[in-house]
Amino acid sequence: MNDRELLKKIIEDNLTNKEKIRKNILNSSSESYDKEYHRKRKNNMKRNIGAIAGAACLTFVVLLNINTTFASAAAQIPLIGRVAKVFTFNSYESHSDSNKMSVVIPNIGNTENKEFENKINSIINEQIDSLSSDAMKEADEYKKNFLAMEGNTKEDFTPIQYNFNYEVKKSDDNILSFIITKTEIINDASYETFYMYNLNLKTGNNITLEDILGNEYKTVINNEIDRKMNEIAKSEPNTYSYYKEFYKDKGVGINENQNFYINEEGNVVIVFYKYEIVPEYKGNMEFEIKVK
Numbered sequence: 001m002n003d004r005e006l007l008k009k010i011i012e013d014n015l016t017n018k019e020k021i022r023k024n025i026l027n028s029s030s031e032s033y034d035k036e037y038h039r040k041r042k043n044n045m046k047r048n049i050g051a052i053a054g055a056a057c058l059t060f061v062v063l064l065n066i067n068t069t070f071a072s073a074a075a076q077i078p079l080i081g082r083v084a085k086v087f088t089f090n091s092y093e094s095h096s097d098s099n100k101m102s103v104v105i106p107n108i109g110n111t112e113n114k115e116f117e118n119k120i121n122s123i124i125n126e127q128i129d130s131l132s133s134d135a136m137k138e139a140d141e142y143k144k145n146f147l148a149m150e151g152n153t154k155e156d157f158t159p160i161q162y163n164f165n166y167e168v169k170k171s172d173d174n175i176l177s178f179i180i181t182k183t184e185i186i187n188d189a190s191y192e193t194f195y196m197y198n199l200n201l202k203t204g205n206n207i208t209l210e211d212i213l214g215n216e217y218k219t220v221i222n223n224e225i226d227r228k229m230n231e232i233a234k235s236e237p238n239t240y241s242y243y244k245e246f247y248k249d250k251g252v253g254i255n256e257n258q259n260f261y262i263n264e265e266g267n268v269v270i271v272f273y274k275y276e277i278v279p280e281y282k283g284n285m286e287f288e289i290k291v292k
Contacts, residue, residue: 087106088104088105088106089105089106089121089124089125090103090104090105091103091104091105095159096136096139096159097143097154097157097159098136098139098140098142098143098159098160099135099136099139099140099159099160099161099162100159100160100161100162101132101135101136101161101162101163101164102161102162102163102164103128103132103164104164104165104166105124105125105128106124106166127180128164131164131180131182132162132164135160135162135182135184138160139159139160139162142160142186143157143159158186158187160184160185160186161183161184161185161186162182162183162184162185163181163182163183163185164180164181164182164183165180165181165183166178166179166180166181167179167181169261169262169263169264169269170261170262170263170264170266174200175198175199175200175207175262175266176197176198176199177196177197177198177199177207177261177262177263178196178197178261179194179195179196179197179261180194180195180196180197181193181194181195182195192273192284194259194271194273196259196260196261196271198260198261198262207262208256209221209254209256209258209260209268212262212268212291213268213289213291218253218254218255220289221254221258221268221270221287221289222253222254224287224289225254225270225277225287226248228287229243229248238279239278239279239282242277242278242279243277243278246277247276247277254270258270259271259272259273263288266291267288267289267290267291268288268289268291269286269287269288269289270286270287270289271284271285271286272284272285272286272287
C-alpha cells in the first residue's frame with residue numbers, strides 16, 4: 001500500500017457512513033475516470049490563472065469586496081474599494097436532478113474606460129461559466145456512478161450543492177489579493193477549491209512568493225510553519241503527529257504553486273486544504289508569514 005492509499009484509508013476510516021458511500025461511489029468508477037477528474041481540476045486552475053496572464057494581468061483587479069454576506073447588495077453600493085465600482089451583474093440559482101447551484105457574477109463600471117471594462121467583464125463571465133459548467137458535468141457523473149451501485153435508487157440520491165463566491169483579502173493602490181472559492185457540498189461533507197490571485201496594480205504582474213520573501217522563500221516559509229506546528233504540539237499532540245507523519249517527515253514542503261494570499265497587513269498567508277497538513281477536523285489551515 002503506497003502513501004496515497006494509506007492516507008486515503010485513514011481519512012475514510014474517520015468519515016461518516018454517508019461520506020464512506022460517497023468515497024465508494026467515486027472509487028467504483030474506473031481508474032481512468034478518477035485520473036480524468038483530478039486532471040480536469042488541475043487544468044481548470046491552470047486555465048483560469050492563464051486567462052489572467054494572457055488577457056491582461058489586471059483582469060481581476062476589479063473583484064474588490066465581493067463575498068457571500070453582501071454580494072446581492074453590491075449593486076446598491078456606490079463605490080467599493082479604491083479601484084473601481086463593482087456591482088452584481090447577475091446572480092442566480094439553478095437546480096437539476098444532480099445538483100443545486102448558487103452563483104453571483106460581479107462586473108465593473110465607472111472606470112472611465114469602457115473598453116477596459118468590457119474586456120474584464122467578459123473574462124469574469126467566462127470564468128464563472130467555465131467553473132459552473134464543469135461542476136454540473138461532475139455532478140451528472142457522480143449521480144450516474146451512484147445509481148450504478150447495487151441497491152441505490154433515485155430516491156436515495158441527494159443533489160450536490162455548489163456555491164461560488166469571492167473574498168478580497170487586500171485592496172489598496174498597489175496590491176489586490178483575492179480568492180474565488182468553489183464550495184461543493186455532498187450530503188454532510190463540504191469541500192472547497194480556492195483560486196487565489198495576487199496582483200501588483202502598478203505593474204500588472206502576478207505577485208509571487210519569491211517577490212515578497214526573496215530567493216530563500218521556501219526555507220523561510222517551511223521554517224515558520226514548523227515553528228508554529230511545534231507550538232501547536234504543546235496543546236494538540238495528535239495534530240502535530242499528523243503533520244509530522246504526512247508532511248514534515250516526507251519532506252513535502254511548499255512549492256511554486258502553493259496557495260497563498262496577502263492580508264491587510266501586507267503579510268503572506270499560506271493556505272493548506274484540510275487533510276494536507278493537519279487532520280480533517282481542523283479544516284483548512286493557514287499560516288501567516290510576516291514580511292520584514
